[in-house]
Amino acid sequence: MRRFIGRTAVISGAARGMGKAVALRLADEGATVIAVDVNGAGAAATAKEIGGQTLAVQCDIGDPDSVAKLFAAVAGSAEKLDILINVAAIVPFVKWDELTFDEWRRVMRVNLDGLYLMCRAGSEMMRAGGYGRIVNFSSNSIFAGTPNMAHYVASKGGVLTFTRALATELGPYKITANSICPGLIDTEGVQQTPHKDAFDFVEMLQAIKGHGVPQDVVPAVAFLASEEAHWITGQALNVDAGMVRW
């Protein structure tokens, strides 16, 4: 399928994990991808792997100035913005008794403040074009109340509810906004936390057995980012092998 020919897509968290997998897929289907990450070298490596007209931008999504510079670069290189996939987040592992306010803020700054800044600036560009697809990464941990990440769970619950409100605000401009709630997915981020040892436990809870990888999530993201998903907005889609059924 080549669903994204002529479309420009900004993808945050594109240096690795699911963000990178989404960037490669959208590019493979014809999108001009702008790979965004606080890890500039990682974003550049993704852009190099894609080749062609891809742009890589180093950006801390939690910093308003950095996001303003990002969208100035987007406007400078593309006439319009069609797709915004917000994948970047901090995925922490901190016991409740050890959770400090600084750590709480560190996660909220990126996972919620960053999401707001990206959607604010991105939707502004989309409105000018009268078309848009926004896909925000939440998590199925919001239904499970996964331990050792209360601040993360709170932030990802916020992603889902913010996205619902965004859908209401942006519907009149033919911009859709949906969230994806992955289950446990084997990425570089997860491999750096004790969750790397949780795959067998999570598998027991899944309707479909196996260990999740980024490619298991990508098709759902690509569908919600496509033109044909025009009648779907404000929704949250669990992509977790049926671990959470609601």
Ligand SMILES: NC(=O)c1ccc[n+]([C@@H]2O[C@H](COP(=O)([O-])OP(=O)(O)OC[C@H]3O[C@@H](n4cnc5c(N)ncnc54)[C@H](O)[C@@H]3O)[C@@H](O)[C@H]2O)c1
């Ligand atoms: N992997 C999982 O099991 C899982 C499960 C549910 C939800 N999620 C969500 O899916 C998304 C991707 O997860 P992943 O495991 O691929 O993540 P990851 O940790 O492997 O990658 C996250 C990327 O975001 C970037 N990033 C972090 N802070 C940033 C900032 N301030 N500005 C710009 N970029 C920043 C990192 O540099 C990294 O490249 C995240 O939103 C995560 O919360 C992951």
